């Protein structure tokens with residue numbers, strides 16, 4: 001028998017979540033962000049489910065090649081642009097769109113040759129201070145791009161640092177609007193959080209990741225309340241049952257000691273599967289659909305759960321680490337991280353199937 005851990009991807013949820021996005025920003029085109037192997041769901045699997053999206057955003061030329069080879073004809077944006085001038089030939093050949101965030105990249109375009117004009121997304125740093133041109137460098141960057149023979153369509157782009165938090169987007173949005181006033185280029189500003197909370201940021205393109213995968217970008221609002229459905233369930237089974245006596249330890253380091261005589265289940269899932277090792281005793285988990293808690297430290301290939309309230313559970317009982325019935329955001333919160341990290345961390349050895 002094979003190890004029972006699996007990531008079940010729910011294509012219908014991806015389709016539903018795309019519809020939720022369409023209703024939130026009906027005037028914008030939707031770029032499905034499928035970087036990091038489709039946030040751990042599988043690049044092509046996600047792209048197929050989201051084939052109705054107007055474009056895709058990825059990080060590397062390799063991902064873009066896979067999408068084109070699979071037959072996707074939508075615009076594909078390289079979110080960090082090219083890393084070296086040698087990539088421009090593939091960009092040209094496959095008709096990719098590229099972010100331009102630095103003078104070095106403008107220089108590559110100035111020296112580059114392409115039989116077709118390239119579509120570029122000029123990135124403005126409006127306050128995130130990660131990638132992009134500072135406000136005082138923006139106009140000269142724009143002029144330099146317009147002077148490049150191989151540059152065709154220009155789209156203006158920025159990225160929000162706090163769209164999912166109380167701080168919101170107002171400062172960055174105001175800066176973007178001031179800087180780009182009077183310019184008629186298409187615009188793209190919003191990620192999932194901005195799309196849902198600040199529809200005034202929708203522009204011509206929205207760049208959506210986490211919400212398409214069915215997780216809420218907000219700490220204070222649940223995905224289900226927004227109409228989102230989880231696109232991945234990480235499931236496994238109980239492979240052993242232990243009866244431990246009051247005071248006996250469970251797992252490495254003996255960080256958990258039984259508070260009474262109890263039945264515990266050992267689940268085939270560990271940190272080598274992408275489950276966070278720093279999940280402490282009490283992290284929520286489902287056994288036979290019932291909510292219980294993890295016990296002690298997560299091992300490389302296993303973790304322990306409390307079966308005290310689930311007497312029917314035994315070897316072979318189904319376990320949900322996150323997904324349908326247990327939002328990944330909840331597990332993320334309990335383990336001091338965000339849903340993005342848990343989804344992306346799904347290990348190669350975890351088989352992905354579609355329901």
Ligand SMILES: *Cc1c(COP(=O)(O)O)cnc(C)c1O
Pocket residue numbers: 033035079159190191192193207208209210211217
């Ligand atoms: C990853 C990414 C997104 C998607 O963000 P979500 O919060 O997952 O919607 C949007 N824009 C850029 C530039 C990104 O890198």
